[in-house]
Amino acid sequence: MQQGQPAFRAKQIFDWLYGKRVSSFDEMKNLPVPLRALLADHFVFHDLETLETSGSMGETRKFLFQLSDQELIETVIIPAPRRKKNTVCISGQVGCRFGCAFCASGQKGVVRNLTAGEIVGQVMEAAKELGGRPDNVVFMGIGEPFDNYDAVMKSVRILNHPDGLNIGARKITVSTCGVVPGIERFAEEGLQVELSVSLHAPNEQIRSSIMPVNETWPMAELMDACAAYTEKTNRIITFEYTLIKDLNDSVEQARELVQLLRRFPCRVNLIPLSPVEEFDGECPETETMQAFFQTLENAHINTTLRDSKGSKLKAACGQLRSRRID
Numbered sequence: 001m002q003q004g005q006p007a008f009r010a011k012q013i014f015d016w017l018y019g020k021r022v023s024s025f026d027e028m029k030n031l032p033v034p035l036r037a038l039l040a041d042h043f044v045f046h047d048l049e050t051l052e053t054s055g056s057m058g059e060t061r062k063f064l065f066q067l068s069d070q071e072l073i074e075t076v077i078i079p080a081p082r083r084k085k086n087t088v089c090i091s092g093q094v095g096c097r098f099g100c101a102f103c104a105s106g107q108k109g110v111v112r113n114l115t116a117g118e119i120v121g122q123v124m125e126a127a128k129e130l131g132g133r134p135d136n137v138v139f140m141g142i143g144e145p146f147d148n149y150d151a152v153m154k155s156v157r158i159l160n161h162p163d164g165l166n167i168g169a170r171k172i173t174v175s176t177c178g179v180v181p182g183i184e185r186f187a188e189e190g191l192q193v194e195l196s197v198s199l200h201a202p203n204e205q206i207r208s209s210i211m212p213v214n215e216t217w218p219m220a221e222l223m224d225a226c227a228a229y230t231e232k233t234n235r236i237i238t239f240e241y242t243l244i245k246d247l248n249d250s251v252e253q254a255r256e257l258v259q260l261l262r263r264f265p266c267r268v269n270l271i272p273l274s275p276v277e278e279f280d281g282e283c284p285e286t287e288t289m290q291a292f293f294q295t296l297e298n299a300h301i302n303t304t305l306r307d308s309k310g311s312k313l314k315a316a317c318g319q320l321r322s323r324r325i326d
């Protein structure tokens with residue numbers, strides 16, 4: 001909208017929207033009344049409508065939001081009470097086209113991309129709930145961020161902007177299931193944002209059996225892209241690895257994983273499988289997971305064995321879906 005307004009007005013509007021988080025142009029008190037009216041004539045506030053909330057304050061909480069076209073998405077607030085930090089896990093699409101076997105989000109395909117406004121809106125809603133901006137934001141909800149690259153990057157820049165939510169770049173994590181062209185593009189962004197890659201298997205055969213994306217961008221190609229990313233950015237990738245009983249959880253497979261990850265510095269997040277009705281895999285026994293963890297640690301790979309936070313609420317990794325909570 002070209003209206004011959006001075007440039008500082010844009011900064012003021014940005015601050016009202018993302019810094020002060022108002023929800024009407026009337027509240028933008030330092031704008032002249034005619035400009036407020038003009039804005040109201042040309043733009044609308046698409047607040048996300050909260051249909052359902054589960055979990056209680058101080059614990060993992062899941063939100064079902066309705067978008068302006070009635071589509072549904074989920075967002076999760078994950079507190080770490082001991083560190084007094086909150087992480088918000090946000091969605092980037094309605095549905096997902098990648099159909100990983102263990103993930104509820106991708107079972108019905110993708111419906112549409114979210115706009116940058118809808119992505120940032122999830123964090124703003126979380127900020128309202130928390131009474132302040134969250135400490136960390138992870139793009140690990142519904143959808144593949146690199147399948148909606150431009151809107152995701154725009155939202156990252158808004159979240160990170162000092163006049164916006166001012167969330168540090170290192171506090172934002174973009175997670176991909178292995179979309180190689182996205183990783184290559186991301187390497188060129190010059191941002192300090194964290195990259196996480198969902199690997200979930202120690203070899204091509206197992207990965208292809210649970211992640212159809214491996215047919216398009218096989219693991220060999222993915223690991224080359226990750227090595228190039230690490231070299232270009234000097235940043236360390238976190239690999240997500242969901243442990244599934246008798247599929248990818250043996251010590252031999254942990255050793256195979258070590259060989260795969262030896263070529264560049266990285267971190268590994270081991271995630272116990274959270275049940276979804278469409279997948280009959282099971283979570284391994286605690287000792288099995290410990291043995292897997294120890295094998296990676298012994299090989300000096302920085303590894304975390306995660307709690308499956310939010311599993312009871314169906315708010316854990318792979319459990320989000322675009323429908324009402326059952």
Ligand code: SF4
Nearest residue numbers: 096100103106143177
């Ligand atoms: S794990 Fe991620 S990429 Fe795979 S289906 Fe679920 S949302 Fe899509």
